[in-house]
Amino acid sequence: MSVDHLLQTIPPLVVYLLTGLVIGLESLGIPLPGEIVLVSAALLSSRPEIDVHPLWVGVAATTGAIIGDSIGYAIGRRYGMPLFGWLGRRFPKHFGPGHVAVAERLFGRWGMGAVFFGRFxxxxxxxxGPLAGALKMPYPKFLVANVLGGICWAGGTTAGVYYLGIVAETWLKRFSWVGLVVAVLGGLGVALWTRKRTRRMVREAEGTEPAAP
Structure with a gap:
């Protein structure tokens, strides 16, 4: 059985539910690859032979993001900052003191903007979600930033990947694959730079690396 045939056997509803569930759990505070799942689902929707619609992928991702963040907010507001101490002891790679310090610094600087841009x-x-609740951000403000961020991130990512998939398929049929490789390498370069910058900020917050000027 070919990969294309196998993909065609996946019910669209399963794709939508899985996308919303994984993104919702990630937004709640569980470190899952929500972005990878969203990109994969959006790429599936760009294949004409697969009955997955990009609109419903975006709706599922947006719904999962908003609901997950709201549940995370409620948990953070209920248990406060000690919650992150408990998580840090069990998941130091994701909730270590440096991670919490960087996130708290960004929240203190940007407020609602940290909720909106944090989606990206x-x-x-x-x-x-959990940190906004722990820091007692008013829920109406959090909800506005949460909804707008979820719509822009989920909808924008779905639309961008969907159209990129269509263009890539056209390039592969009519032109050289070199352009696609360059585009993919460029995207990977930006992602790696962002990850490296984030890790450096965490090390600086933990005091294991001198602060950048």
Missing amino acids: IALLRIFA
């Missing part, structure tokens, strides 16, 4: 940053995506 891996570090803040799992912190935004």
